[in-house]
Amino acid sequence: MAYVFSRQQETDPKSPILKLLESRRWISRSITRRAFKLVSKRSSHDGRNYTIPAMDVDLQEARTLFETNFFAVIIMCQTFLPLLMKAKGTVVQIGSVSGILPYVFGSVYNASKAALHSFSDTLRIELEPFNVKVIVVVTGGVQSRIAHEDRKLPPSSIYQPITTEYNRRVKHSQEGAMDCHVYAQSVVSQVLGNTSSPTSRWYQNWIWEGNRTGMIKFLAGGWLWFGFYGWLFWRMFNLNKLRRG
DSSP states (O other): OOOOOOHHHHHOTTOHHHHHHHHHHHHHHHIIIIIOSOOSEEEEOOOOOOOOOGGGOOHHHHHHHHIIIIIHHHHHHHHHHHHHHHHTOEEEEEOOGGGTSOOTTOHHHHHHHHHHHHHHHHHHHHHGGGTOEEEEEEEOBBOSSTTOSOOOOOTTOTTGGGHHHHHHHHHGGGTTOBOHHHHHHHHHHHHHHHSOOTTOOOOOSEEEESBTHHHHHHIIIIISOTTHHHHHHHHHTTGGGGOOO
16 A cells, blocks of 8 residues: 655644554554564465456556555565564565466566565575575465456457457466465475575575466476467467457
């Protein structure tokens, strides 16, 4: 959530904005003081989705998604940093294959996850001197409510001719999705096994889990030409129907 306010609002003791800021500071201090006496693992699972063609994106929706999926993660990392340093702990970020693939009609969500991946890879290097590890879980299809919102194309959308394909794409992540409990157990097991040695400096930076992640990891790792997944999604969701002569 973002706010724009004047300097007078910042300093007026009766200002609701000032009260809001003080409330946030109090919450941050309370979390740091009381939430955990010791934090060794902190997982960030941010699940706001926005499946809409890039040219139909509402900027306010896009900003809200980034606030949830990206900026909130930065705030959480900053808030828990003293405890993570004390525990020589691990930050576990729940990323997505969408941050790697050109998953059509998901440009804003894809960008938020790509930003999270890049942020986490840089954070890993910056926190290494303090013995804090950072792991990214590249997540494939997992059963969840992330696709529960029944989105529709705007009436003026240039993608109206493939409405059926778009409607399939909205729910596509749930096709063959991994059971969420199986996913959670596997991720926890891999994270704990990956970071069990407190003296280990070398650990698996990325963990791949979820439906089809093995295939995506193999194919996206340089075994196919760069545009393969673009071609695949082009065919899967019949974007060829939109081509004009």
